[in-house]
Amino acid sequence: xxRKHSLFSxxxxxxxxxxxxxxxxxxxxxxxxxxxxKARQSIIDFVAKVTKEGLPDFVPPAERIAVFDNDGTLWAExxxxxxxxxxxxxVKALAPxxxxxxxxxxxxxxxxxxxxxxxxxxxxxxLEIVMETHAGTTTEEFETIVKEWIATARxxxxxxxxxxxxxxxxxxxxxxxxxxxxxxxxxxxxGIEFMRPWTEEVYGIPPEQVxxxxxxxxxEMQDGKPVLVRLPELDFMDDKQGKPIGINSHIxxxxxxxxxxxxxxxxxxxxxxxxxxPRFALYVHHTDAEREWAYxxxxxxxxxxxxLDEAMAKGWTLVDMKQDWKIIYPAAKK
Amino acid sequence: xxRKHSLFSxxxxxxxxxxxxxxxxxxxxxxxxxxxxKARQSIIDFVAKVTKEGLPDFVPPAERIAVFDNDGTLWAExxxxxxxxxxxxxVKALAPxxxxxxxxxxxxxxxxxxxxxxxxxxxxxxLEIVMETHAGTTTEEFETIVKEWIATARxxxxxxxxxxxxxxxxxxxxxxxxxxxxxxxxxxxxGIEFMRPWTEEVYGIPPEQVxxxxxxxxxEMQDGKPVLVRLPELDFMDDKQGKPIGINSHIxxxxxxxxxxxxxxxxxxxxxxxxxxPRFALYVHHTDAEREWAYxxxxxxxxxxxxLDEAMAKGWTLVDMKQDWKIIYPAAKK
Numbered sequence: 001x002x003r004k005h006s007l008f009s010x011x012x013x014x015x016x017x018x019x020x021x022x023x024x025x026x027x028x029x030x031x032x033x034x035x036x037x038k039a040r041q042s043i044i045d046f047v048a049k050v051t052k053e054g055l056p057d058f059v060p061p062a063e064r065i066a067v068f069d070n071d072g073t074l075w076a077e078x079x080x081x082x083x084x085x086x087x088x089x090x091v092k093a094l095a096p097x098x099x100x101x102x103x104x105x106x107x108x109x110x111x112x113x114x115x116x117x118x119x120x121x122x123x124x125x126x127l128e129i130v131m132e133t134h135a136g137t138t139t140e141e142f143e144t145i146v147k148e149w150i151a152t153a154r155x156x157x158x159x160x161x162x163x164x165x166x167x168x169x170x171x172x173x174x175x176x177x178x179x180x181x182x183x184x185x186x187x188x189x190x191g192i193e194f195m196r197p198w199t200e201e202v203y204g205i206p207p208e209q210v211x212x213x214x215x216x217x218x219x220e221m222q223d224g225k226p227v228l229v230r231l232p233e234l235d236f237m238d239d240k241q242g243k244p245i246g247i248n249s250h251i252x253x254x255x256x257x258x259x260x261x262x263x264x265x266x267x268x269x270x271x272x273x274x275x276x277x278p279r280f281a282l283y284v285h286h287t288d289a290e291r292e293w294a295y296x297x298x299x300x301x302x303x304x305x306x307x308l309d310e311a312m313a314k315g316w317t318l319v320d321m322k323q324d325w326k327i328i329y330p331a332a333k334k
Numbered sequence: 335x336x337r338k339h340s341l342f343s344x345x346x347x348x349x350x351x352x353x354x355x356x357x358x359x360x361x362x363x364x365x366x367x368x369x370x371x372k373a374r375q376s377i378i379d380f381v382a383k384v385t386k387e388g389l390p391d392f393v394p395p396a397e398r399i400a401v402f403d404n405d406g407t408l409w410a411e412x413x414x415x416x417x418x419x420x421x422x423x424x425v426k427a428l429a430p431x432x433x434x435x436x437x438x439x440x441x442x443x444x445x446x447x448x449x450x451x452x453x454x455x456x457x458x459x460x461l462e463i464v465m466e467t468h469a470g471t472t473t474e475e476f477e478t479i480v481k482e483w484i485a486t487a488r489x490x491x492x493x494x495x496x497x498x499x500x501x502x503x504x505x506x507x508x509x510x511x512x513x514x515x516x517x518x519x520x521x522x523x524x525g526i527e528f529m530r531p532w533t534e535e536v537y538g539i540p541p542e543q544v545x546x547x548x549x550x551x552x553x554e555m556q557d558g559k560p561v562l563v564r565l566p567e568l569d570f571m572d573d574k575q576g577k578p579i580g581i582n583s584h585i586x587x588x589x590x591x592x593x594x595x596x597x598x599x600x601x602x603x604x605x606x607x608x609x610x611x612p613r614f615a616l617y618v619h620h621t622d623a624e625r626e627w628a629y630x631x632x633x634x635x636x637x638x639x640x641x642l643d644e645a646m647a648k649g650w651t652l653v654d655m656k657q658d659w660k661i662i663y664p665a666a667k668k
Contacts, residue, residue, distance in 0.1 A: 245552075249526075274559045
């Protein structure tokens with residue numbers, strides 16, 4: 001009997017611990033970096049109504065799909081997209097192998113440090129920079145290049161690693177949704193293979209839940225081993241109309257919640273909210289010129305114009321970064 | 335104290351139940367439809383070595399990706415691919431809207447019931463049939479069509495629903511891998527949107543873990559709502575060299591285990607086993623003419639020739655369906 005009693009004690013201790021941690025989880029604020037307000041409340045109300053079994057708006061866990069844009073929604077996108085800064089660094093790194101770039105735009109300007117002139121060629125110039133710097137390696141080599149860059153590169157003005165220029169309130173939101181059995185996906189106009197090497201560590205989103213733009217690949221044998229070689233040919237553009245197409249291709253069911261910050265996310269939010277049953281759409285509105293950047297209707301990066309009108313007309317949640325967020329970025333890592 | 339005691343009793347009851355079900359799970363055979371033998375043992379040995387923390391071959395759960403071909407690996411593919419039987423039924427259903435088919439091959443032959451003649455045109459004829467029957471609807475309409483068909487169609491000779499012509503030993507294998515924290519994916523030459531409507535119910539594999547061939551889609555507004563319209567244009571062919579490309583695009587990391595049955599799966603098995611650390615490759619070999627079908631090197635459907643040689647040369651697991659499987663299909667549903 002003594003043995004049985006001691007077993008009981010161990011069991012009861014285990015239960016007390018289990019219950020007390022449950023109690024802590026219940027009472028702890030899941031969104032501590034969000035100020036009280038309409039935006040925060042709309043998130044909590046939506047999660048509450050879709051997770052209560054028996055209520056009319058209940059959604060089974062398998063269907064709790066939430067999609068997030070990346071640039072400007074989960075991390076900063078100013079003064080230009082992080083991936084473009086990566087591509088510019090790659091041009092510099094690859095320049096010794098490309099003597100012809102000295103006389104060829106947009107590379108010549110980039111190598112002289114004149115980014116503005118290099119990008120004057122618009123989308124065509126950007127596409128050329130991306131193709132030259134993102135193709136020509138195997139997928140594994142490219143992954144290594146991205147990992148090394150993201151570990152060492154610093155934001156031009158903030159001087160912090162880009163992985164620390166993610167939005168702390170959005171990290172909490174991702175974790176809160178997952179704690180409520182949502183499956184969280186990134187659906188970004190950015191390159192799928194530029195994001196996958198670090199999204200799991202930074203956002204808790206594994207590679208198979210990242211949807212993005214892509215270039216084609218080709219299977220080849222190198223030294224008797226199969227490799228995938230990245231080709232300088234666009235495969236898929238995951239922006240605007242492309243977002244619902246990418247969601248359909250990669251996820252295969254309609255999300256019930258979508259989070260974006262620009263007109264490039266509008267079709268994703270429309271697609272998400274056009275489904276039956278409870279739906280949630282949220283725009284992050286960049287209103288904080290002091291702690292981050294303030295931009296919307298007239299910005300060339302992350303323009304939010306039509307989307308802002310539609311959000312107001314349809315009653316989507318608008319996050320006012322200045323008002324709604326206590327802090328923007330997480331504390332620096334030691 | 336009385337209250338405390340009764341709480342203890344409840345707790346202890348809960349624990350006894352929990353422990354006893356754990357004990358059952360531990361001792362119950364996870365692969366009851368598999369005969370003892372090399373194939374079964376190789377699976378169990380692989381799972382054991384990658385799941386034991388501290389051992390050199392341990393693989394963290396997030397990286398336990400297992401990919402499965404569908405036709406001939408998870409369900410029967412004779413006398414022809416199920417999706418082709420679906421397409422033929424669709425030709426009949428759509429014929430009233432296409433009076434021109436009466437004089438146009440391959441449709442004319444199909445409508446006369448002469449499948450052999452219709453398919454004499456080879457891949458081109460099949461592609462024409464698939465495009466005419468798989469495009470032109472919205473993605474939601476197509477999902478409904480597939481769901482209705484799969485619920486009512488019967489196999490031409492076995493007279494059973496196709497969803498009951500799945501391999502019981504493979505269902506057990508899928509469940510066994512998932513119980514060991516593997517994430518299971520389908521990577522099939524079949525149409526991604528032909529599989530997704532039923533894979534979750536039949537295999538426990540959700541839509542977002544299905545990779546397959548696809549046609550293009552286009553975002554349109556219909557009655558003020560966004561829809562995705564299916565276009566008669568091939569987007570991606572997920573077969574042979576396409577399988578590693580599809581895996582890279584949809585999953586973004588290399589699987590550690592791959593399961594197939596034909597030369598169309600060879601590149602997937604090569605890609606999987608070319609990674610570092612413990613790897614597992616398995617071919618289902620159709621050897622049972624009585625309970626299923628016997629075919630390999632000379633079959634036009636599911637040919638296993640080069641793959642058979644490579645499996646033997648490299649020591650991959652070969653499942654001899656006749657010897658290794660106690661039963662082929664699950665019992666009929668009531």
